Amino acid sequence: MITSFEQLIQSAKKQSTMKLAVAAAQDEEVLLAVDEAYRLGIAEPVLVGDGAAIRDIADRIKMDVTKFEIIDVPDVREAAREAVSLVSGGRAQFVMKGILGTADLLKAVLDKEIGLRGINLLSHVMVYKVPAYHKLIFLTDGGMNIAPSLEEKKQIIENAIEVCTALGLEQPKVAVLTAVEKANDKMPATMDAVKLKEMSETGEFGNAVVDGPLSFDLAFSKEAAKHKGVESPVAGDTDVLLVPAIEVGNGIGKCMTYFANAESAGVVMGAKAPIVLVSRADTHQAKLYSIALGSVVAGKI
Ligand code: COD
Numbered sequence: 001m002i003t004s005f006e007q008l009i010q011s012a013k014k015q016s017t018m019k020l021a022v023a024a025a026q027d028e029e030v031l032l033a034v035d036e037a038y039r040l041g042i043a044e045p046v047l048v049g050d051g052a053a054i055r056d057i058a059d060r061i062k063m064d065v066t067k068f069e070i071i072d073v074p075d076v077r078e079a080a081r082e083a084v085s086l087v088s089g090g091r092a093q094f095v096m097k098g099i100l101g102t103a104d105l106l107k108a109v110l111d112k113e114i115g116l117r118g119i120n121l122l123s124h125v126m127v128y129k130v131p132a133y134h135k136l137i138f139l140t141d142g143g144m145n146i147a148p149s150l151e152e153k154k155q156i157i158e159n160a161i162e163v164c165t166a167l168g169l170e171q172p173k174v175a176v177l178t179a180v181e182k183a184n185d186k187m188p189a190t191m192d193a194v195k196l197k198e199m200s201e202t203g204e205f206g207n208a209v210v211d212g213p214l215s216f217d218l219a220f221s222k223e224a225a226k227h228k229g230v231e232s233p234v235a236g237d238t239d240v241l242l243v244p245a246i247e248v249g250n251g252i253g254k255c256m257t258y259f260a261n262a263e264s265a266g267v268v269m270g271a272k273a274p275i276v277l278v279s280r281a282d283t284h285q286a287k288l289y290s291i292a293l294g295s296v297v298a299g300k301i
Contacts, residue, residue, distance in 0.1 A: 001168040002296075003135055005263050005289045008167070012042040012292040015299040019091065020045045020276070020291065023083035023105055024076040024098035026053035027280075028061055033287035034096075035063055042288075042295050046092055048083040049099075050074040076100040080108040087273050088116055094298045096276035096291065106144060109268070109275055116271040121145070121155035124268050124277060125163045126253050127293060130260040133220060137256075138164060138172075138240040142249020143277055144268060150192045153242060154199060159269035160240045161208045163293075166300040174205070175219035175238040176212025177248065181230050183213060189244035196242075209233050212242075216252075265289035267297055274298050 002008050022034055025047035031054070034045040047054055047065070051072035058065040071086075073079040080100060086092040095116075097105045109116050124143030127136050140160045145152055157174055164172035176193035183190045193212030200210035211234035217224035222236030243249035256262035264286055268275035276294035278287045 001170075005129060005265065005292070008265070008289065008292045008296060009040065009042070011167075012295040012299075013040055015295070017041050017044050018093035018295055018298050019043070019086075020294070021083040021086040021092035021095045022047050022098050023049070023080040023095060023108070024100040025049040025070075025079075026057060027099035028057050029282065029284040029287060030096075030098045030278075031057055031063060031065070032061070032284035033291060034068075036284065036288050037291045037295075038068070043094075043291050046071065046083075046086060048073055048079045048086070049076075050079075077104050077108070080105045081111065081114055084108040084111070084116060085114045088114055094274045094276060094294045096294065097278055099280060102143065102277060105275070105277070106268070109271055116273055116275070118270070118272050120159070120270040121152055122268055122270040122275075123152075123156040123159045124249075124266060125160050126249075126264055126266045127163070127289075128253070128256045128262045128264045130256055130262045132260060135239065136167070137238070139249055139253055139256075140240065140242055142243060142246055142251075142253045143266065144246070146246045148245075150195055153192055153196060154204070155270065157196065157205060157208070157210060157240065157242055160242070161205060162269055163267065163297060164208075164239055166297045169239060170207060172208045172239045173234040173237055174200075174208055174210040174240040174242060175214045175234050176210065176242050177216060177219060177244065178213035179215060181213055181215055181218055181228065189213070192244070208240075211235070214238075263289060265293040267294050269297070273301065
């Protein structure tokens with residue numbers, strides 16, 4: 001079972017090197033990350049984007065990009081479509097967001113002609129390692145689905161479980177995040193939590209255990225659960241945190257990064273191939289972790 005990003009990198013290094021289509025690669029941190037991924041044998045990048053800008057940046061940071069295939073597509077939306085087409089056409093195994101908006105890449109991924117959509121809902125999973133917690137945290141969905149329905153939440157959980165399984169977790173524990181631990185029909189997220197827990201009890205999530213409603217303190221602190229008299233197999237030992245809406249997930253994720261010294265990686269699941277979805281503000285180290293995550297998941301799909 002992978003419990004750190006160092007182990008994730010080692011795991012990615014052990015499997016065969018996969019081709020990574022990078023959409024809008026004209027960015028220093030993106031180039032540093034893909035160069036490192038290449039050096040470690042984690043991915044072989046194809047750089048799609050503004051060829052002149054890619055070469056200028058590479059010259060400035062003294063990086064040899066002649067070893068990489070560069071496909072010159074200066075417009076970022078067109079670059080996203082080209083990168084996605086490389087994967088849907090079988091020339092690359094996974095795709096990565098470079099220096100463009102998340103929605104622009106996701107629109108290309110969802111495109112009916114060239115996209116990577118299968119029958120499943122696509123959703124975003126962030127993986128965090130924070131010093132204050134004893135294992136990796138899988139946060140979903142703070143990046144793609146804006147206000148998921150109950151059925152969509154079910155699929156978002158399934159996608160997160162798939163990432164956990166790829167990283168070797170045998171029984172992922174899923175907390176359905178709410179503001180309170182009791183069902184309250186004025187708070188729809190708590191009603192969904194009850195239904196998701198019932199689904200878990202009837203075996204709909206396989207080995208995974210889904211519990212809720214659980215507030216953040218209960219999800220991550222056994223003491224808080226004890227104090228509030230809540231008995232839960234998930235409380236204090238959460239792997240996956242399912243959030244009710246994109247703003248919640250995005251906010252928690254940013255708190256992890258800015259206030260909790262988190263290391264992180266992110267991927268979109270549910271498509272025919274993983275989509276490495278990094279934040280433009282991420283360092284090349286965080287981007288490298290995301291590439292490793294995408295590579296390990298791609299190797300298991
Ligand atoms: N999974 C599968 N299919 C989907 C999904 C999904 N998550 N979302 C939309 N679709 C399908 C629809 O069924 C439809 O067939 C087609 O895609 C278009 O649907 P729309 O019109 O709702 O899609 P868009 O293009 O307007 O929006 C899709 C986005 C993913 C771009 C949108 O949901 C979005 O902007 N999400 C937030 C992305 C973001 O900005 N994240 C940044 C936070 S860090």
